[in-house]
Amino acid sequence: AQKITQTQPGMFVQEKEAVTLDCTYDTSDQSYGLFWYKQPSSGEMIFLIYQGSYDEQNATEGRYSLNFQKARKSANLVISASQLGDSAMYFCAMRPRYTGNQFYFGTGTSLTVIP
Amino acid sequence: GAGVSQTPSNKVTEKGKYVELRCDPISGHTALYWYRQSLGQGPEFLIYFQGTGAADDSGLPNDRFFAVRPEGSVSTLKIQRTERGDSAVYLCASSETGRNTGELFFGEGSRLTVL
Numbered sequence: 001a002q003k004i005t006q007t008q009p010g011m012f013v014q015e016k017e018a019v020t021l022d023c024t025y026d027t028s029d030q031s032y033g034l035f036w037y038k039q040p041s042s043g044e045m046i047f048l049i050y051q052g053s054y055d056e057q058n059a060t061e062g063r064y065s066l067n068f069q070k071a072r073k074s075a076n077l078v079i080s081a082s083q084l085g086d087s088a089m090y091f092c093a094m095r096p097r098y099t100g101n102q103f104y105f106g107t108g109t110s111l112t113v114i115p
Numbered sequence: 116g117a118g119v120s121q122t123p124s125n126k127v128t129e130k131g132k133y134v135e136l137r138c139d140p141i142s143g144h145t146a147l148y149w150y151r152q153s154l155g156q157g158p159e160f161l162i163y164f165q166g167t168g169a170a171d172d173s174g175l176p177n178d179r180f181f182a183v184r185p186e187g188s189v190s191t192l193k194i195q196r197t198e199r200g201d202s203a204v205y206l207c208a209s210s211e212t213g214r215n216t217g218e219l220f221f222g223e224g225s226r227l228t229v230l
Contacts, residue, residue, distance in 0.1 A: 004157075006157075033217065035218055035219075037219075037221075042223070043204065043223055043224050043226075044221060044222070044223045044224070045158070045206065045208070045219070045221035046221075047218040047219065047220070050218055091157050091158070095217070101146070101163055101165070101170060101171060102148070102160045102163055102171060102173075102174070103148070103158075103160070103219060104160070105150075105157035105158045105159075106157050107155075107156055107157045108155075108156075108157050
């Protein structure tokens with residue numbers, strides 16, 4: 001079974017500070033991709049960052065980095081230097097490479113950046 | 116257009132009615148997905164198209180839900196005999212098959228309210 005778990009329903013962070021959003025996953029596939037999406041109040045899902053299961057280095061995209069610990073099956077998102085515009089829902093997702101082609105999403109974490 | 120376009124953005128209907136939701140993916144994207152997102156939840160997979168065919172429809176909740184993509188571009192999600200429990204935001208996403216990351220590009224969603 002494929003499952004994504006996000007245990008933090010809500011998080012607060014001070015502007016300009018860093019924050020880590022947790023994500024753990026469960027899959028029997030050996031090859032898979034991990035994704036993080038941002039969903040502001042407008043509703044659109046915005047792709048942030050990708051990590052392949054065989055990538056040896058943690059992915060980084062600007063202020064976003066993914067702390068990938070394969071043995072623990074965790075893929076935490078780190079946002080550095082938080083900005084007010086980072087306030088949104090954040091979803092972790094996984095796509096197994098060989099078991100179908102659907103993306104599995106977690107329940108999300110609501111991040112609020114405090115000025 | 117440059118992004119995934121969904122219409123209507125909002126649809127209010129009465130229980131028992133028929134509705135159609137339309138998705139126009141990014142040009143050239145062969146993979147198209149429909150997801151459903153209820154309040155406070157992550158996107159829930161409904162169906163995935165590769166080209167014109169439904170490669171995976173395992174997420175459709177029952178036979179009242181049907182989707183087509185006759186020419187491999189625009190897709191229509193059809194819901195018959197709507198029920199109040201069908202109220203949700205229906206998200207469409209497209210993806211470029213063959214890309215290593217293969218991230219999903221989402222539309223802004225169609226919010227369906229069944230009274």
